[in-house]
Amino acid sequence: MRMVLLLALLAGSGSALYAGEAQPLAENPATEKRLLAISTELRCLVCQNESLAGSHAELANDLRREIRALIEDGRSDDEIMEFMVSRYGDFVRYRPPLKGTTLVLWFGPGLLFILGLAGLLRYLRRRDRAITDAPLSAEEHRQAEALLHDNDSRQGRS
Secondary structure, eight states, rough: OOHHHHHHHHHHHHHHOOOOOOOOOOOOHHHHHHHHHHHHHHTTTTTTBBTTTTOHHHHHHHHHHHHHHHHHHTTOOHHHHHHHHHHOOOGGGOOOOSSGHHHHHHHHHHHHHHHHHHHHHHHHHHHHHHOOOOOHHHHHHHHHHHHHHHHHHHHTTO
């Protein structure tokens, strides 16, 4: 009897672990729309490969609450973006602005691709130069003729 009661308690407590916290919604749908638009442009600082809008991290929830408060305070989208960048740096934006500190973000992958391609072409050219058609020595020529003659005799040719 005690075992059944213990199992029932464990089964009931497990569902509480999976219950998610209800997302607070603003009373104004326009505020929620702006929040969604802004948070899709921002990177979750915990997940880093997910937008702030799609992240379930606790920090993402806090940042969304902060953005909602800024929207309700009457700040513009640009002011909110400036606030987030001043606080967390250009990394928080999915599309950072083109400036001196973000040149590597914008041009680094292309530059690495070009350098890799140039290295591959250089390697292939060196390898082609190293492979030369050297004429057969007399001994190698004799061995090749013997192999060809042996192959012809197996196939019934003379």
